[in-house]
Amino acid sequence: MINDVNNKMEISKLITKIENHDDELSTWAIKNIKGAQIIGITGVFGSGKSTIISKLALKYLAENKKVAILGIDPSSPFSGGAVLGDRIRMKELNKYDNVYVRSLSSRGKIGGLSYFTADVVNLFDALGYDIIIIETVGSGQDEVDIYNIAHTVVVIHVPTLGDEVQVIKAGQMEIGDIFVVNKADQGPADEKVREIETLITPKNNGWSPKIVKTVAIRNQNIDELKNLIDEHYKFLKENNLLKEKLILRIKYLIKQHLNYKLDNIMNSTLSDQIAEKLLKDKDVKSSVNELLKILGDNYGKGGNI
Amino acid sequence: MIKMRKIRVLIAKPGLDGHDRGAKVLARALMEEGFEVIYTGIHQTAEDIVRTAIEEDVDVIGLSILSGAHMYHFTRVLELMKKNNLNDVLLIGGGIVPTDDKEKLKNMGVAEIFMPGTPIKEISEFIRKNIKRPLE
Numbered sequence: 001m002i003n004d005v006n007n008k009m010e011i012s013k014l015i016t017k018i019e020n021h022d023d024e025l026s027t028w029a030i031k032n033i034k035g036a037q038i039i040g041i042t043g044v045f046g047s048g049k050s051t052i053i054s055k056l057a058l059k060y061l062a063e064n065k066k067v068a069i070l071g072i073d074p075s076s077p078f079s080g081g082a083v084l085g086d087r088i089r090m091k092e093l094n095k096y097d098n099v100y101v102r103s104l105s106s107r108g109k110i111g112g113l114s115y116f117t118a119d120v121v122n123l124f125d126a127l128g129y130d131i132i133i134i135e136t137v138g139s140g141q142d143e144v145d146i147y148n149i150a151h152t153v154v155v156i157h158v159p160t161l162g163d164e165v166q167v168i169k170a171g172q173m174e175i176g177d178i179f180v181v182n183k184a185d186q187g188p189a190d191e192k193v194r195e196i197e198t199l200i201t202p203k204n205n206g207w208s209p210k211i212v213k214t215v216a217i218r219n220q221n222i223d224e225l226k227n228l229i230d231e232h233y234k235f236l237k238e239n240n241l242l243k244e245k246l247i248l249r250i251k252y253l254i255k256q257h258l259n260y261k262l263d264n265i266m267n268s269t270l271s272d273q274i275a276e277k278l279l280k281d282k283d284v285k286s287s288v289n290e291l292l293k294i295l296g297d298n299y300g301k302g303g304n305i
Numbered sequence: 306m307i308k309m310r311k312i313r314v315l316i317a318k319p320g321l322d323g324h325d326r327g328a329k330v331l332a333r334a335l336m337e338e339g340f341e342v343i344y345t346g347i348h349q350t351a352e353d354i355v356r357t358a359i360e361e362d363v364d365v366i367g368l369s370i371l372s373g374a375h376m377y378h379f380t381r382v383l384e385l386m387k388k389n390n391l392n393d394v395l396l397i398g399g400g401i402v403p404t405d406d407k408e409k410l411k412n413m414g415v416a417e418i419f420m421p422g423t424p425i426k427e428i429s430e431f432i433r434k435n436i437k438r439p440l441e
Contacts, residue, residue: 009389012362020310080311081336087357088346094353101360105311105341 008100011127015102018119021260026119030250032126035242036068037233038249039131040150042112042175045138047156048182050089051216052225053133057099058092059226060131067099068124071135072113075105082106086135100129108263112136112143115260118253121149147175148252151245152232154178154225157196159187173199176209177232180225184213207235261299262291270294309440311341312432314365317354318347319382322372327399327421331367331428338429351381355389363394364436370400375410383414393437399423 018025039056041049050071057067071086084103093099106114113136124132136146147153155176179200181192193211202208210228214221236242265271271291278287316332318325325347332344343361345353358366366386370378379398386394398410399419407418416435419428 008359012359016310016362075341076336076339079337079339081339082341083332083336084341084343084361085346087343091346091349091353094350094356101357103343103361107311 011100012102014123015120018123019104019114019116021116021257023257026116026122026253026257029119029122029126030253033122033246034125034128036121036125036129036132038121038125038150038152039133039229040136040146040153041133041156042136042139042143042146042153043156043180043182044158044161047138047158048214048216049135049138049156050086052154052156052180052182052214052222053086053135054090054093055216055219055222056133056226056229057090057131059222061093061096061098065098065130066128067131067133068129069093069099069101069133069135070104070117070120070124071101072104072106072117072137074137075107077108080108100124106137109256109259110143111145112139113145113149115256117145118149118249118256121249122253144175145252149249151236151242152177152229154180154229156180156182157192158183159189159192177203177207178225178228179209179211181211181213182216184220185215185218189213205236205241206239207232262295265291265294265298311339312365312436312440313341313343313361313363314367314432315343315345315354315358315361315363316367316369317345317349317357318369319349319351319354319378320370320372320374321348322370322374323347324371325369327371328369331369331399331425334425335429335432338425340429340432351378351385354382355385355391358386358391358394359389364438365395365397365432368396368398368400370398370402373401375400375402376406379410379413379415395432395436397428397431399428 014025041053043049053069057069060067073082073084073086075082082105084105086103087101090101093101104114104117109115121132134146134150136143153175157179159181179196181189193213196211200209212221212224212228214225274287274290314335316328318328332342335342343363345357354366368378395416397417398415401421402418410418417431
């Protein structure tokens with residue numbers, strides 16, 4: 001499948017392939033998973049995700065690790081295009097050969113990732129990258145997909161945004177293994193830390209989420225953040241939880257492949273016909289069944305829509 | 306339904322040139338045309354640009370230059386593109402470039418230079434017509 005794992009040009013083409021849906025390559029990647037450490041970084045746009053990732057990557061590079069970074073940005077609901085700008089904050093990484101940065105468009109998928117992000121992660125893992133850092137779409141409250149892919153989820157906050165009610169809401173505040181209050185030099189950072197502290201309870205697997213204040217742009221406390229990430233990974237390893245995370249990732253991958261196909265059908269004229277029929281003489285149950293049949297007919301037998 | 310892949314465009318500003326309004330407007334406008342635009346910000350070296358083009362598997366590199374150093378930057382980027390076998394990547398440019406230089410650059414291998422005032426549609430149509438890889 002691949003001749004030279006160090007050839008970036010070759011890797012680049014493979015990512016394009018897998019990002020445009022390639023079952024064969026996805027399968028190859030899964031069969032060749034070596035067990036990279038996967039870190040998910042999420043948080044509101046402008047909170048410093050890209051900057052934190054850049055600084056973290058430098059720390060891992062210093063340990064002679066190979067680092068892959070996936071930066072996901074939103075696609076336009078109107079044109080399908082995207083402006084991918086995560087690299088702007090990662091310029092300092094251009095000096096290093098052992099890091100690969102790739103920008104992905106969410107391509108119409110909600111949840112903070114793209115349909116084939118899990119496949120791209122598996123690909124980098126199979127190619128021997130040690131650390132894979134995923135930057136989700138700049139997110140609000142509901143982008144929790146990253147929980148299914150990353151070993152460790154880091155949720156970035158900044159001081160001043162929102163009152164204490166924001167942190168008790170469902171969604172993103174529940175998936176963090178580590179919380180970061182970035183831009184800690186701008187505003188009441190300690191207050192934000194206290195707000196987050198009030199909500200932290202040990203997770204079902206026994207891990208107590210941690211909090212760290214950072215000023216990423218000045219490299220402040222990035223070492224502490226990295227240590228917490230590695231501590232969490234070690235915790236998973238020692239408690240035999242890595243397998244569980246892998247199963248979660250593969251389940252998510254299968255679900256996204258299915259979602260992709262279903263969305264293809266829903267974006268085609270077939271769905272218009274079904275909607276019109278439902279308005280005229282059909283019922284919801286038979287319409288859904290009809291869609292499932294279309295899904296099976298087109299894909300179940302190896303067809304392509 | 307025919308599956309078309311997305312056209313990927315790198316918009317970069319090489320060298321000591323902070324005038325990025327045009328580059329940002331173009332990045333946004335090409336997004337509205339349905340392209341995936343990688344925008345890397347100002348002060349890029351030729352090495353940064355070509356590395357990004359490789360890692361991002363782009364169809365097009367678009368350089369925005371208003372500093373007057375266009376001959377140097379295009380030459381250097383073309384050199385590195387050749388060295389890295391980026392033969393199927395389209396190189397275009399925009400900014401303030403004298404007509405004489407424009408011809409020279411086109412002879413060197415730059416596909417087109419778009420001057421101030423060019424309608425966005427003209428640029429997006431040019432890209433659609435001239436990209437070197439199939440959209441499948």
